Amino acid sequence: ELKVEQNPLFLSMQEGKNYTIYCNYSTTSDRLYWYRQDPGKSLESLFVLLSNGAVKQEGRLMASLDTKARLSTLHITAAVHDLSATYFCAVDEAGNQFYFGTGTSLTVIP
């Protein structure tokens, strides 16, 4: 079974700091997705990375994909409180199902 691992599971960071969330997966999938979830809310799509070396940026978030290393990163630049949420990465297995990581709960402290 495909495994998707994220680390850290919990992240507490100060406003203005930078940090990176890591997502490792066990398959050769060439696409990876990042989602955000606020407490008790739905999951919102952030990025779709469709090929090796893909990089996407939106505001203070930047995601990248290295399919050879089976690794994706979500980099947070100059964190602000509004970024506090749980972030999930997900990998699809040839269109059969999406495997989600365990999620990284991010808290940005003023």
Place this chain on the structure above:
Amino acid sequence: DSGVTQTPKHLITATGQRVTLRCSPRSGDLSVYWYQQSLDQGLQFLIQYYNGEERAKGNILERFSAQQFPDLHSELNLSSLELGDSALYFCASSRDLRNTIYFGEGSWLTVV
């Protein structure tokens, strides 16, 4: 608003009962997914349908069943409910296979 509609939003029921959760995918989406999210189990994939046919099955209990109808809406049936079935159940849909999936707001199920 993702365009995926789930009903009911909240449901409280007793152990041993049966409930049905309903999902309307985004207009034009052919694939529907069901996920269960609980505090101790994280986001668990239950089942996927594509254009009316079951496509993939995950950790779905035998007490649970689902189907996708010709109009592409889907229902998740949960029976002989146990306390441990209390969770947030998400439906998600995608245009086709290997596309971004969009989540509904979820159905909160509390079993008492």
